[in-house]
Amino acid sequence: MIGIPNSDLLSISQFQTNADTWLKNSILPYYPATKITYISVGAEVTEAPTSIAAMVVPAMKNVYTALRKAGLQRRxxxxxxxxxxxxxxxxxxxxxxxxxxxxxxxxxxxxxxxxxxxxxxxxxxxxxxxxxxxxxxxxxxxxxxxxxxxxxxxxxxxxxxxxxxxxxxxxxxxxxxxxxxxxxxxxxxxxxxxxxxxxxxxxxxxxxxxxxxxxxxxxxxxxxxxxxxxxxxxxxxxxxxxxxxxxxxxxxNWGLFYPDQTSVYNIDFDGKGAVDMTPETNVTSSNGTWCIASSTASEEDLKNALNWACNSGNVDCTAIQPSQACYEPDSLVSHASYAFNSYYQQNGATDIACGFGGSGVKTNKNPSTYIKMPFFCQQKPFIF
Structure with a gap:
């Protein structure tokens, strides 16, 4: 949804050419690559001076006419x-x-x-x-x-x-x-x-x-x-x-996130109830098992597996990047174990979900109790 601020209502309501130009500059270059479905002309104008409200419908009609010229009035x-x-x-x-x-x-x-x-x-x-x-x-x-x-x-x-x-x-x-x-x-x-x-x-x-x-x-x-x-x-x-x-x-303080992109609180959008994205998500197991980095895996294999988990595997890994909450301890085993277990738990905790080309290993002992791993922190999207 794209909004036209109240401050722009005057110009768009007065002249059709202004609405045409606005659509040309603000909508057409980005559509349909961006799924734009609504244009909100003005915001809460009844809370503004009466003169502002009087501009809304003329501006809406001009925007609609501009959309019709572009063949987008139904979309x-x-x-x-x-x-x-x-x-x-x-x-x-x-x-x-x-x-x-x-x-x-x-x-x-x-x-x-x-x-x-x-x-x-x-x-x-x-x-x-x-x-x-x-x-x-x-x-x-x-x-x-x-x-x-x-x-x-x-x-x-x-x-x-x-x-x-x-x-x-x-x-x-x-x-x-x-x-x-x-x-x-x-x-x-x-x-x-x-x-x-x-x-x-x-x-x-x-x-x-x-x-x-x-x-x-x-x-x-x-x-x-x-x-x-x-x-x-x-x-x-x-x-x-x-x-x-x-x-x-x-x-x-209405946001789901702080400006630094960390969560204010935990929530999911599938309607099943809030998902705890803090440490417990990483260490909690549905079947009493976890997935960690194998002690026998080579450094190159761990790097490749970590890269895959945090990209193609869709694991939320920003927190293990430098300066983020889960970066310490700064070790490949620690970061890989974090990513491996996240992927493992998110994908049914099956044997294949802890494969990682032989770099992952299952354990029935909570790893946070015996290995230095950044489990107790929030996870974010990651580009490795």
Whole structure:
């Protein structure tokens, strides 16, 4: 997804040639090698001055026209992202309603989305709903962990998490205006791992719980109470912590990674639950065996095997590069054992997964207890 910042809306909304030039410079050189599927024209414009919002739809129309000239209007959809501030009411979900003060630009925006089969893009943050209304919203409800249900009194629909409630509030808001074909896309959601003293829920554990449960919820295609089984596209905010972002401490700590590329907490994206990428991943064994470098292997064979594991073998090896957390002890046997065992555990702990041309050897004794190996550290992608 490519975004056009609010600062560029004026020029793109005023002249079609500006939109044509933007598409020529920002999209066409990279498509289709880069899989570009959406262009977001502006971001959360209802939080900006009214003059900014007035530019959105004209800019969207110009971008769409530019795409049509290039024959890409069906492959790349045009929309705009919004905050929950676009609603005047979100609870109960069935009473969801758009803020009437935004009607001047929302009506043409929704007409555009419906006509061109583009999604309504929303940034959802159950964290803020909990932080600002702890007497009304439970932490478990915000984290997808609630064992109880919240009933919408108008529809009788049962909600077990805040995320679904907010999604359905958008759908009901759309339906109230008779826009029944527009799909909702979540362009931002997540949970901060650190916050200011009063932001006690901003912890790595809660962030891991929220995003893990979110991924499972989305992959299972359970939909929401109002849209059961409906597929939902969701973007997690964000990849990296942003250390220069102003505001409360939480504003700088939404990332899955620190700026140095180490993990803030552990998470996977297959919906099976968080995978621990720290030392235990390397030393834990599903069948009580490990794979380490053979003491009889030559230095050349170990180098070749290590090179293969960290490249063709797809082992996450950045951590054993110089200056990284797992580089010490700096020995070929140590680094090779780290890579061998990673590959072995990731590929079913079978005999063949510990071959490495004769350079690997299986052991039923946890190697971290008797050999100096950098097991207790995080793993990263590696180029050897």
């Amino acid at each position: 790349i959809k045009v929309s705009s992202t919004h905050s929950m501030g676009v609603l005047s009411r979100s609870y109960p979900p069935s009473a969801g309603a758009f803020n009437s003060s935004h009607a001047f630009f929302l009506k043409p925006l929704l007409d555009f989305l419906a006509e061109n089969q583009s999604p309504f893009m929303i940034n959802l943050y159950p964290y803020y709903a909990y932080r600002d209304s702890q007497n009304k919203v439970s932490l478990d409800y915000a984290l997808f962990e609630s064992s109880s249900e919240v009933i919408d009194p108008n529809t009788g629909l049962l909600y077990t998490n805040m995320f679904d409630s907010q999604i359905d509030a958008i759908y009901f808001s759309l339906m109230a205006l008779n826009y029944r074909t527009i799909k909702v896309m979540v362009t931002e959601t997540g949970w901060p791992s650190k916050g200011s003293p009063k932001e006690t829920a901003a912890t790595p554990d809660n962030a891991q719980t929220y995003n893990t449960n979110l991924i499972r919820h989305v992959i299972n295609n359970t939909g929401t109470p109002a849209k059961p089984g409906a597929e939902l596209d969701v973007y997690i905010f964000s990849l990296f912590n942003e250390n220069r972002k102003p505001g409360l401490e939480s504003e700088r």
